Amino acid sequence: MAYWLMKSEPDVFGIDDLKKVRVEPWDGVRNYQVRNMMRDDMRKGDLAFFYHSNCKTPGIVGLMSIVKEAYPDPTQFDRRSRYFDPKSKPDEPRWLAVDVRYKRKFAEVLPLQELKARRQLAELPLVQRGNRLSVMPVTPAQWEYILTLV
């Protein structure tokens, strides 16, 4: 089983939204590196941190699990979607989504600021300069350590 960290803007889709709907397609990924990780490395049963980005207190806010492995992201074909990609063809989809399931919301946000301050997490892509991955792998050691901070 692998571990992940997945970013979403709470104004668009936050942990409370996931808690409400329980299962949700993680769509709108438009980065090839992330797509490839989702396709090649992300498996049903994997666990992921839910991270709130682009908000007042960015940080990890809860846990979820992967319940459906990569499949063509429907939003790429939806002309009305903000994620519509005119260059993608149904017989050759360019972008992929997975389905995630709500597991747990933390009592408090575990702020990015705090993650950055821990030397044990120095290798986490999230805290590295210039990193732009919206989905990233978390090692078992990092995963365990982060859980001790909650």
Next chain:
DNA sequence: GCCAACGTTGGC
């Protein structure tokens, strides 16, 4: 709202 850092696009 600013802007650093990065990815993508497209002319050549």
Next chain:
DNA sequence: GCCAACGTTGGC
């Protein structure tokens, strides 16, 4: 294949 211009991400 290079690289300038542009767009996006996301912290601050």
